[in-house]
Amino acid sequence: MIELKNADPNFKWEIIKREGGEGLLKCFGCSDCAASCPVRYFDERYNPRKIIRLTLLGMKKEVLSSPFLWFCAHCHACTERCPQGIMVAEVINAIKNYAAEQDYCPEGYKMQLDLLNKLGRLYEIEDFDLRKREKLGLPPINKIISEVAKILEHTGIIERVHSKNAHANLKSETRNTNE
Amino acid sequence: MRVLLCTCDRAIKLPDLDVGPDNTIEQYDNMCKKKPDITHDEKVVIAGCSPNLMETLFPNVNAEFVNLYEHIILVGHPVYKAKDLILAAIEKMKVITPVKPKVFTIDNKSALVIGGGVAGIEVASQLAQNSINVHLIEKTPFLGGMVAKLDRLYPEGTPYSHTLMPHIGTMLKNKNIEYSFNTEIKDIKGKVGNYKIMLQTRSRGVIDCSHCGKCIDVCPVNVDDEGKKRKAIFYVPTYPETYAIDFKTCTKCGECIKVCLGKIELEEKITEKEIRAGAVVVATGLNWYDVSKVEEYGYHRLPGVMGTLEFERAIASGTLKPKKVVIIYCVGSRDSKHLPYCSKICCFLGLKEAKLVLDRYPNTQVYIAAMDMRSFGTFEYFYNTVREKGVTFIKGKPSEVIKRDGKFVVRTEDLYTNELLEIEADTVVLSAGFVADNATFDKLGIKLNGDFPVIYGNASLGNIELPRGIFTAGSATFPAGVADTLVDARKAAFSVLSLFKQDKIEAILANALVNEDLCSVCRMCIGTCPYNAISIVDDKIKVNEELCMGCGICSITCPSYASQLELFNPQGLSNQIKALVRKGDILALLCRWSAYNATDRAAYDKYMYPENVKIIRIPCSGAVDPTHIMLALISGAKGILIGGCYPDACHYVRGNFLAKAREQVLKMNLQHLGFKKDIVRLEWIGKDEANKFVEIVKEMNK
Numbered sequence: 001m002i003e004l005k006n007a008d009p010n011f012k013w014e015i016i017k018r019e020g021g022e023g024l025l026k027c028f029g030c031s032d033c034a035a036s037c038p039v040r041y042f043d044e045r046y047n048p049r050k051i052i053r054l055t056l057l058g059m060k061k062e063v064l065s066s067p068f069l070w071f072c073a074h075c076h077a078c079t080e081r082c083p084q085g086i087m088v089a090e091v092i093n094a095i096k097n098y099a100a101e102q103d104y105c106p107e108g109y110k111m112q113l114d115l116l117n118k119l120g121r122l123y124e125i126e127d128f129d130l131r132k133r134e135k136l137g138l139p140p141i142n143k144i145i146s147e148v149a150k151i152l153e154h155t156g157i158i159e160r161v162h163s164k165n166a167h168a169n170l171k172s173e174t175r176n177t178n179e
Numbered sequence: 180m181r182v183l184l185c186t187c188d189r190a191i192k193l194p195d196l197d198v199g200p201d202n203t204i205e206q207y208d209n210m211c212k213k214k215p216d217i218t219h220d221e222k223v224v225i226a227g228c229s230p231n232l233m234e235t236l237f238p239n240v241n242a243e244f245v246n247l248y249e250h251i252i253l254v255g256h257p258v259y260k261a262k263d264l265i266l267a268a269i270e271k272m273k274v275i276t277p278v279k280p281k282v283f284t285i286d287n288k289s290a291l292v293i294g295g296g297v298a299g300i301e302v303a304s305q306l307a308q309n310s311i312n313v314h315l316i317e318k319t320p321f322l323g324g325m326v327a328k329l330d331r332l333y334p335e336g337t338p339y340s341h342t343l344m345p346h347i348g349t350m351l352k353n354k355n356i357e358y359s360f361n362t363e364i365k366d367i368k369g370k371v372g373n374y375k376i377m378l379q380t381r382s383r384g385v386i387d388c389s390h391c392g393k394c395i396d397v398c399p400v401n402v403d404d405e406g407k408k409r410k411a412i413f414y415v416p417t418y419p420e421t422y423a424i425d426f427k428t429c430t431k432c433g434e435c436i437k438v439c440l441g442k443i444e445l446e447e448k449i450t451e452k453e454i455r456a457g458a459v460v461v462a463t464g465l466n467w468y469d470v471s472k473v474e475e476y477g478y479h480r481l482p483g484v485m486g487t488l489e490f491e492r493a494i495a496s497g498t499l500k501p502k503k504v505v506i507i508y509c510v511g512s513r514d515s516k517h518l519p520y521c522s523k524i525c526c527f528l529g530l531k532e533a534k535l536v537l538d539r540y541p542n543t544q545v546y547i548a549a550m551d552m553r554s555f556g557t558f559e560y561f562y563n564t565v566r567e568k569g570v571t572f573i574k575g576k577p578s579e580v581i582k583r584d585g586k587f588v589v590r591t592e593d594l595y596t597n598e599l600l601e602i603e604a605d606t607v608v609l610s611a612g613f614v615a616d617n618a619t620f621d622k623l624g625i626k627l628n629g630d631f632p633v634i635y636g637n638a639s640l641g642n643i644e645l646p647r648g649i650f651t652a653g654s655a656t657f658p659a660g661v662a663d664t665l666v667d668a669r670k671a672a673f674s675v676l677s678l679f680k681q682d683k684i685e686a687i688l689a690n691a692l693v694n695e696d697l698c699s700v701c702r703m704c705i706g707t708c709p710y711n712a713i714s715i716v717d718d719k720i721k722v723n724e725e726l727c728m729g730c731g732i733c734s735i736t737c738p739s740y741a742s743q744l745e746l747f748n749p750q751g752l753s754n755q756i757k758a759l760v761r762k763g764d765i766l767a768l769l770c771r772w773s774a775y776n777a778t779d780r781a782a783y784d785k786y787m788y789p790e791n792v793k794i795i796r797i798p799c800s801g802a803v804d805p806t807h808i809m810l811a812l813i814s815g816a817k818g819i820l821i822g823g824c825y826p827d828a829c830h831y832v833r834g835n836f837l838a839k840a841r842e843q844v845l846k847m848n849l850q851h852l853g854f855k856k857d858i859v860r861l862e863w864i865g866k867d868e869a870n871k872f873v874e875i876v877k878e879m880n881k
Binding site: 001002003004005009012013025026027028029031049050053054056057058084 | 544552562563566567568569571572574593595596598599600601602603
C-alpha cells in the first residue's frame, strides 16, 4: 500500500526542473517502456513505469531508496518507443542524479567511482600484470590514467555522490513525520 | 397480371414459357435502357437482374422481382429453374392486394423547437434564416440551457458567454421567431405536416421590468441553485432581459413590489395556448445523473462531496479554495446498476474542472481517479495540456469515500503501480454521467433505446427515423459538447428544411394491416413489434402507419393470421414455396438486407453452387413462419436455409433474435417428428459473405 501521507508533492517538480526530467508529466501509463525494457527480461522487479508513476505520486523515499532504480542499462529502447516522446532513460537518469545528491547512491557504485577516480580504470594494474604483459611481448601501460580524474572533477560527480548533508536532512525529516 | 421479362441482350430466352391464361408476358431486350411503364394500381412480376438494381429502376411499384441474371445466367443454372422461379412469383402475387401510395401532405410549414439551449437556439436560427416561422419554447424563464449554468467551456476554457451570446444575437436578428418562456408541452396531436400542440405557460411574475436590480437587494430568500447562490427573484444574463420569480421558493413577502419601478405579480398564473406546426424539433438537452444513487461516494451523506457543476460554480465564485482535490470519474457511468453507457463528455468536464482550479490556485494538488481516460479525437491535446499542468492521474475506480479526522479519504488501487492508495483530500468532486431530459419524449412518441432515442447508436439502422416530422437535436439525441451539439442542430434544421421543401410525400410503404374479423386481440403482436407501432385503440388492434417499417414480424407472430404485411403476407409466401420447391431441393429464405446480397456477390465472384438451391427474398429472417418450413418439407425439400443479418446488425432492431428463438423450438419439434437436426439451418450471412453462403449450401446438399 502506498502511504500518500508521506508523499512529497514537490518531488515531481524537482525532477522536472532537472536536465532530462522535462517530459515526466506527459506519462499516461501505457507501459510501453516496461514492455520494451531488456533488463526486465532478467529481473521483473525492475519496472521503469512504476518508477515514473511513483515519482508522479510524489513517493520520494520509495523511489530514491529503491535499489532497482540503478538497474537501468541506458539502452534507450523505452525512449524510442514512448508514444508521448518522453526520454524515459533520461528521466531515470535525472532521478538517479537526484538520488545521488541525496546520498542514496548504493555503496557498490560509490566504491567503483572512487576506484575510477583514483586509477582511471575499474581494474587495478599491478606489477604482476605488467610482468605478464612483458612475457607476452606487449608494451607496458600506465598504472594510473590521470585524465579520467580530471573529467570526473569537471563533471562534479564526486561531490554529488559524497554529499552527506542532504541525506542526513532527509532522514531527520522523514523521522519527524513518522513520529 | 403482367410478367415483364428482361432477356439481358438475349442472354436468356424462354420461348415456351406458359404463364397461364390470366397473365401476359412481355419481353424486353434491355429493361435498364428502355423502361416499361408500370402504374401504381397493377401487380407485376419483373424478371431480370437483381432486385437491388430493379428497385431503383422501378420505385414504388407492386412487384415481385425474379432474379434471372445473378441466380441463373451468371452461375450457369438450367433454364427450367428460371421458369420455376417466374411461375412461383406469379403464384405469390395472386394473393397480394396492390397497395396504393400513401400521401402525407405538408400543410403547415412552420416549426416548433422545444428547448432554448445551444441546440434549440441554433435550430431556430438556422430555420428562421431560411424564412421558416419558428416557435421556440423553453421551460425555464431564460435562454441558455445547460451552457448558461456553466462557468467555462472545454477545451479552450472560454467563458460560456463568449460562445453562447453570439448565437443568441444571431437568432434575435430574425423577426420570424416567436419565443415562449416558462412553457412546456401539454399535449400533441396530428401527423407530419400538421401537428396541433397545446402549450402550457407559467407566468413569469415580473410583468414590466426596467432592469434596475433593486428587487434582488431586498429579496430575503436565499436559494442555493446547484452551487450558485441567488435570490428567489433572479436573472440569468442571456435573454430576455427581464427578471423572473422562482415561485417554488418565493415566500410572497412583497418586498420586491415595494421597490419595483415596473410591475410584479406574486400570483403564479397558468395559461394554455394551442399552436400548429408542421415539424417539431426536440432539443431538450440533458441532465446530470443523480449521484446520490451511487452511495459509496457519499454524495449527501458526506457534506462537502460535490458534483461537477457545484464545484465549478464554487470555484468560479471564489467561495471554495481547495488545497487537495480528488475528481472521481465515471460516477454511475459504465455501470450496469446505474448507466450502462459512456456519456462521452464527462471526461472533458473533469479535465476542465482540474484546469479551472489550477488556473485560479496553481498550488492546489489535483488528483483524477479514472478507470479510463477517454479523450477521443483532438481532445487528446486537451488531455496533454492538463497532464502537463501537474494533475496526477490514478488509474482505477475508487471503491469508496470515507471521512477520517475531518478529511475525505478516497480509497482506490492505482493500476499503474498495482498498489493500494488512500488519498486524503479536502474536496471530492464526482464527475457523473448524463441522462437525456426525456420528460417530453413520451408525449411525442419517441421510442427510446435505453435512455436515449432509438436512432442513436446503431448506424446500420439505415432507414429508421423518429416518427417522421419529429426530429431530435443536440444532447437530446446523446450527450454532446457544444461543438457537436451545433453540428447536430444544423443537421436537424436541414432535415426540417428538406421536409418543408415538399408539399406532399408520396410513397408505397409496405405496412402491416390487421384483419379485424380474424383478430382476437391477444396482444402478441404488440410485444414483438420492434417499433412500438402497434397499440390498442377502442379495444381493437391498430397499426400506426407512420411508425411501421414493414418488417413482417407481427404477421407471423399472429396466431390467427389476422396481421398481414402488405406485399408480403404468409399466404403469398406459402404459395410461392409450394410452386417452387421440388423433391430434393434446398430452399434458401434470405434476408433482403444481408444474405440475399451475398448470393449476388457469389454470382459476380463466380462461386458456383448447386442448381437445386432455390432462393426466396424475404424482408427479415424474423418473418419466417414455421408453417412455411413445414410446407417446404412436405414438398420434399432436402434442407432449408434461413439467412439473416449478424446479431446486433438487424435492420429491424431484433428480427434475427426472434428468428433464433423460433429456430430452436422448431428444431426440437422436427426432431420429435423424426427429421434430422440439421434439416433447418439459421445462419448469419453478411452482405459480402458469398463464400460462406456457398459453403453452407454445398454442405447441406451432401
